[in-house]
Amino acid sequence: MNLGMLLFMPATIAGEQVILIDTSTEAGGGTAREVTYQELLDNVSRTAGMLTMLGVGVGDRVGIFATNSVECVEAIFGGAFVGATVVPMNFRAGAEETAHLLSDSGISVLFTESRYSDLISDNKPDDLEHILVLDDPSSYAAARDEAFELPVPEDVDPDGLCSLLYTSGTTAMPKGVKLTNGAITGYVMNTNDAATGEDMGRMAVAAPLYHIAGLTSMLNALYSGRVVVLLPQFEASSWIDCVQAHAVTHAFLVPTMLARVLEAPNFNHEAFSGLEAVTYGAAPMPPSVIRRAIDMFPPNVAFAGAYGQTETTSTVAVLDPDDHRIEGTDEEKERKLHRLSSVGQVLEDVQVRVVDADSGEVVAPGVIGEVQLQTFRAMDGYWGNEEKTRVTIDDEGWVHTGDLGYLDDDDYLFLAGRTGDMIIRGGENVLPDEVEGVLYDHPSVLEAAVVGLPSEEWGERVAAAAVVRPGSGTSGDDLVAHARERLAPFKRPEFVHLMDELPRTSTGKLLRRDLIPMLDELGS
Missing domain, CATH: 3.40.50.12780 (ANL, N-terminal domain)
Known part of the structure; x- marks a missing residue:
């Protein structure tokens, strides 16, 4: 059609x-x-x-x-x-x-x-x-x-x-x-x-x-x-004004957009009195940001998370509004808080599997591997690049997403970063997403990014950059100390460099490649 x-x-x-x-x-x-x-x-x-x-x-x-x-x-x-x-x-x-x-x-x-x-x-x-x-x-x-x-x-x-x-x-x-x-x-x-x-x-x-x-x-x-x-x-204050002026009921935001809306000076419940649903996606959502959004937006606003790629024609998994309602017994609340770190369950027209990067074998629930997807919506390939197409889509039609992740026992999909972003320090694997999650838990942190820097001694060493709330007085050393209390020694960032903003694409994806030479020079 x-x-x-x-x-x-x-x-x-x-x-x-x-x-x-x-x-x-x-x-x-x-x-x-x-x-x-x-x-x-x-x-x-x-x-x-x-x-x-x-x-x-x-x-x-x-x-x-x-x-x-x-x-x-x-x-x-x-x-x-x-x-x-x-x-x-x-x-x-x-x-x-x-x-x-x-x-x-x-x-x-x-x-x-x-x-x-x-x-x-x-x-x-x-x-x-x-x-x-x-x-x-x-x-x-x-x-x-x-x-x-x-x-x-x-x-x-x-x-x-x-x-x-x-x-x-x-x-x-x-x-x-x-x-x-x-x-x-x-x-x-x-x-x-x-x-x-x-x-x-x-x-x-x-x-x-x-x-x-x-x-x-x-x-x-x-x-x-x-x-x-x-x-x-997109500009956060203008977006809020638009939602109110035009009686918007539904909206889509990438995580960085949502984070900036929460910090906007004109954020107020009245502006969102008619807003029914906010869907977020296109980049990983820091759990601390969605938790703040749930707390700060009025209760009439339902949230949903969408995970997908251009290569799969948009959304392949959804974290439903019900998963964002932190209600029930203490056990149910704990389970839902944990699920906020996931991207939800795959849609009916999608199949998902998680495979070991070396053997290609499907791994058990809870084990991290590469996320692979199969759907009639998969791309027809990359324009003029057959070699990259063959690497991304195998003979059975599985799209090799390049995302690391795992499925839990209830088939909720959790992401753990990109295959190329894995840091190997002294033979130990460090997932940047895990370290970033710890930094995001600090009340002053608005954005965080973790990368591996070349090291003769360890192969790679862990470093980080962060954006903190203006006027908070939080230093990079404070964030290093915060991480030291919560992470194993080999996962701790050696230093955290504070920045006004992190390098991102226009849709909010972090450009780690731009951070590596900058942080390497600072840490040398």
Whole structure:
């Protein structure tokens, strides 16, 4: 099924319903822009006609280098309508990464914004001729409005390429993950019922649409009739204001976003009186952060954790709202507090196994190994990288996630870091996540990161960086002492360097590789 049907179907049922609210127009005192299903469908149909006039068809790649907006959504669906492969790109990329994205994807058309014109111009390949500026009325809107309408999405092969989503590139240049029409539409339609015109609430989408979490949050809400409240970018105080001003009922946040919301000066219960659910994911959630969130948010807000990868077309495991309600007997409360460290249980369309890294054999419950997943939603491979594809997906279709973890006796999945992040000190394995968890338990710590540094004596030594609450007076030595009381000697960080912020990707993933040379120099 064509991705465009996720818009076409509900628009034929509830055409007059407002389905998008674009808050980018509120900058400078303006008002938010509301768009109905029918208005969105009309513009998408003309965008598709415009792309057809430019020679774009099934299998061609259409790039999008822009912040969240109505026009960005139009570009996504317009490309889908003609059967093209949609390539949303990281608009926070630097020059080298931008050049890689534009050339590696082989796009024939690019939608962008005027703020990125110089960056695109300086780094685009010579054969990229068609560039449409979404916020320039004389560019995109003029071309769209003059085009004929493509009223119905093209028929496409379920196994055909729907989207290229580039990974965050924590270890190297981003890789294009190939997601099929069947994978994305199957995930959305298996998770939601189509819109009926009934009030389904409002979903705040602050995660960028180039990320699988932001894209699927938008698609799930739009298909099911939940109004999508688009934020161009995330800022904690603005997000809180948006939730209150637009009566948001549902939201998705990555852990660093949630942590910053808790610290925002305008955090208050009144702002969240209508908020029903917050889903978090896209990066590991420190247990101390979700515990604080449960305590600080009003009781009407239910939390859910989502674990997944771009390679599995979003969520594969969920920690349900009930798991976040710390209620019952002392034993039940203890069990639920422990489960807050997990990512929950896998969904019905997913299989999970944990295997020994050396033998490949499935390990017993409670034993740490590599997490592997099998689902019809698994990627079709990495764009132009067959070698990496073979390493990541085996002959039986198991996705080798690179995540370390274990299953408990109740099939709750617990993560324990990445395979490449393991620190080996004097022959002993040290999981950075365990040490970070101890640091997060200190009341002053807002963020923590642990890495292994080269050591002639031990092979690797343990070091850490942390962000502490302003005015707390907490020093790095205080955190070393805190860890010393709670960890075995070989797991203790030799020092903790305090920073204003930790290096992260735009979606909150920690960039350990950037910390290692910095901490190595400090500790030498």
